[in-house]
Amino acid sequence: MQRKYAASVPPVRGSIEDSCCARKIRFGARDGWLDASLGVQQRLVILETSRHVLIAGAGIGGLTLACALRRAGLTATVFERADALRWVGAGITVQMNAAVALRRIGLCDAVAAAGASPTDSAILQPSGATITRLPVQQMQQELGTPMVCIHRARLQSVLLEHAGPEHVRLGRAVTGFKDDGHQVTATLSDGSSVTGDVLVGADGLRSAVRSGLLGDAPLRYSGYTSWRGISPEVPSARPGHVSETWGPGARFGVVPIGSGQVYWYATLNAPPGGQDTPGAARTRLREIFGGWHAPIPDLLAATPDDAIVRTDIHDRPPVNRWSRGRVTLLGDAAHPMTPNLGQGGCQAIEDAVVLSECLASGAPVEAALATYEQRRRERANQMVSRSWRLGQLAQLESPTARFMRDALFRLVPSSLAARGVRDLVRSAA
Numbered sequence: 001m002q003r004k005y006a007a008s009v010p011p012v013r014g015s016i017e018d019s020c021c022a023r024k025i026r027f028g029a030r031d032g033w034l035d036a037s038l039g040v041q042q043r044l045v046i047l048e049t050s051r052h053v054l055i056a057g058a059g060i061g062g063l064t065l066a067c068a069l070r071r072a073g074l075t076a077t078v079f080e081r082a083d084a085l086r087w088v089g090a091g092i093t094v095q096m097n098a099a100v101a102l103r104r105i106g107l108c109d110a111v112a113a114a115g116a117s118p119t120d121s122a123i124l125q126p127s128g129a130t131i132t133r134l135p136v137q138q139m140q141q142e143l144g145t146p147m148v149c150i151h152r153a154r155l156q157s158v159l160l161e162h163a164g165p166e167h168v169r170l171g172r173a174v175t176g177f178k179d180d181g182h183q184v185t186a187t188l189s190d191g192s193s194v195t196g197d198v199l200v201g202a203d204g205l206r207s208a209v210r211s212g213l214l215g216d217a218p219l220r221y222s223g224y225t226s227w228r229g230i231s232p233e234v235p236s237a238r239p240g241h242v243s244e245t246w247g248p249g250a251r252f253g254v255v256p257i258g259s260g261q262v263y264w265y266a267t268l269n270a271p272p273g274g275q276d277t278p279g280a281a282r283t284r285l286r287e288i289f290g291g292w293h294a295p296i297p298d299l300l301a302a303t304p305d306d307a308i309v310r311t312d313i314h315d316r317p318p319v320n321r322w323s324r325g326r327v328t329l330l331g332d333a334a335h336p337m338t339p340n341l342g343q344g345g346c347q348a349i350e351d352a353v354v355l356s357e358c359l360a361s362g363a364p365v366e367a368a369l370a371t372y373e374q375r376r377r378e379r380a381n382q383m384v385s386r387s388w389r390l391g392q393l394a395q396l397e398s399p400t401a402r403f404m405r406d407a408l409f410r411l412v413p414s415s416l417a418a419r420g421v422r423d424l425v426r427s428a429a
Helices: 040-048 060-072 096-104 108-114 136-143 152-163 208-214 281-289 296-301 344-359 365-394 399-411 414-428
Strands: 015-018 022-027 030-035 052-056 075-080 091-094 120-124 130-134 148-151 168-170 174-179 184-188 193-196 198-201 220-232 241-247 250-258 261-269 309-315 327-329
Touching: 052 060, 052 184, 052 193, 060 075, 060 152, 060 344, 075 193, 091 096, 091 152, 091 250, 091 344, 096 108, 096 136, 096 344, 096 414, 108 148, 108 152, 120 136, 130 399, 130 414, 136 414, 148 152, 148 250, 148 261, 174 198, 174 208, 184 198, 198 208, 208 327, 220 296, 220 365, 250 281, 250 296, 261 281, 261 296, 281 296, 309 365, 327 365, 344 365
Parallel strands: 052 075, 052 198, 075 168, 120 241, 198 327
Antiparallel strands: 015 022, 022 030, 091 148, 120 130, 174 184, 184 193, 220 261, 220 309, 241 250, 250 261
């Protein structure tokens, strides 16, 4: 079989022209010369698996998809609103289920090398007393899969390297699209447009692709706001120990992420839309959390005020469909969730790997997207609902309700919690 490609040809997918000894099939952004002796099914598989994918958003999900597609032999271009991928003050835990997905595309080891694997995880009271604990190191050894705590920007750098920086267009957001049934054309924020075979909205909580696909709908406010920061390691922080502390209507999380850094986050019940005056965030946080157990006060003291980011916590109620025609959604654009299970980015990674497998299967685009949605919808939507419920429990203010909650959590044997993690990891395999 002889094939030649010309990237300069405009993408008009599926047109067939007779040639003296072969048929010329134009697909995606490339022309292919296919030997006429090939059967119809062989020609269709080549046509379908040579599709070009447009990805809106260069976050964790969008870049993971670009990596997975590249590994599968498909081409993709990523369009990102930001003009640079900056080191924002936030970390992420790549849970073991997401590490399983990354292993399927050959990236687990690279991500693990860039972060830190915890040895222990616990929910604590402000005094430091344990509510519940999970033997993370033991579970990683048992399942043969790492849990990786990592700076978000460091994770993005790993993904960008494997996706190919030349395939990422910064400073250009997808603002709309038109699907004519044969190809999809995305409109960009600079006024230009680009055409491909598939459009994937991985553009986050306020996704423009979702708006065009499902219409505008208000976000669901959780009832609490959050602050995030990156601190240098402090002597009072236990190496490898991940914790979340539950107080009255407030929480504080501590996550060592390697490279001499600790990611921390805090939540507080509050009306939406609140803001801190310049230079006041750290002072306010020290007033709220300064009397809590170590290393919380030390981490706040070591974090510059201008490195603290405040964000209200929102999600959206689960939906039954997030694909139509040649357009689909991924990650927060499809199923935004509160961060209480630590699964937002992890579910985006799972989405990306499954979607790449479906698009590389040779099935028609619409069928591939339907399969992707069928494989992912129930699992992701369950995470949205479970995370929302856990957040309502964790943010309780009433002393009586908090006492009963903590007592119930203490009654749950660690073996039962570990079984839930095992099931989550094994179902991702």
